[in-house]
Amino acid sequence: MQRTQLNNVRDALNGSKATQLDYCVLNQDLSLAHWSNQRDRVSYHKVGHHTVSLYLTGGNDTHRLDMPSAGKGSPGKLCLMPATQDSEWVVGEGQEFVHFYVSDAALKFFALESFDIDPRLVRLPDLTFADHPELARLCHSVMNVPWHAVSERLHLQQAFYGVMGCLIQAFVRHQPVTEALRGGLSRRQLTSVMEYIHAHAGEEIHLEKLATVSGLSLFHFARMFKQSTGLTPHQYVSKIRVRKGMEMLQKGYGQAYVAAACGFSHQSHFAAQFKREYGVTPARLIRELC
Template identity: 40%
Template structure:
């Protein structure tokens, strides 16, 4: 494993690589989603799955209780999303307003699923950047796209046009400002308005024009700018503003201002 991220409530994601190996999955707890990022032509399933090999962009889904055996003869890199069964059912029920017992997750090997692959690539970028909220947003959208796909559930896509109620907007922004120096979870924000994470992030964007991650990133950069007028070390400022590292702050700060924190401080 090269890098991983904790998504809260037992959910997580990790970037892996492997070469010349033999792997077995024996009825694991929880559900695993796998997207091949690079390589994969040397990977095949040995236990009666489809007679195919991996390649960049293909998806595998290993539901809870799944068993499989794999042969790997060449280097490849992939991202895994891990979701406990109770959390998967909760997200399904909240997003689609259906009984959690109706959730059925298919076993999938080397499928092309562009919408879902896009979300898992976004999650990969979030892992590399240390962006917990961005990764959680990508996961939430991925769950929606999974069950909307006719092959994996065929649920009716959720259409949301309205924004958050005024009192929910105020409470949400107050929460963000109060917890800006901490890890902010999408589910915690959604709980403020008693909404599903999926509905909340759509309604937040309708209200503010950006995603929750985009808003939080902007506010963290704004706080960092004000703190850079002092003498506090940049690493301490990064921590106080909720960035996962100084390099994470530098990337976000340069994206927001066109300058590195050091260059910005020198201009003050």
């Protein structure tokens, strides 16, 4: 058997006997891959991103060398491989599976914005051959649409966010807080800063003003904001502006107007940030919406 150990799940599989049947980058933080593999051995080592895996066919002889008690796979089984988690697999006869790759920063931002969960509390468990009907349904839904049709990109992103929401609700939201959070902004400080950013997303936002809102010095604010959110203030503001831009484009506003209304100095800057977040340019999205 060929042994592969790289620091990225997709790279590891591409270096093994696995065949990539399809691959789709939704944005810089989210991507999907459809794989087949058989009679192989693959290791993942501190990959730096989270992976959700759904077995579509086969998998009955596949097992983990580092966790023999986990049993074997089968269609409909789920695996959750958290970032930095090591695992070693023996792949049996032919199987197909779909992978969802999400960066740690994106998952934490999603937990904060969608569930008001402190990103420092977002920790996913290592799951192997688990049963979760709702999560399996959400994962399988992406197999029913063409991945490279621009008209389906929003559908794929919504499905991916559904998967992320299910992860948060099932494995993060109700976890007990077993340790005191150290560093970072207080809940009151973070809420105040987030409310200010949302209210002034279309204006020029200065770091000094955000620090003032939080009641901290400029130096301490920038460091503590990143501790609390996983993002720099600039990265967070950009994400909020692009999200607002998407909402305005879907309502029929023109690209130039949206760029200005969302605080971007140039339309080209908005387009670049938008493509980084959504995987398509605003112009292409507008054509699909018309």
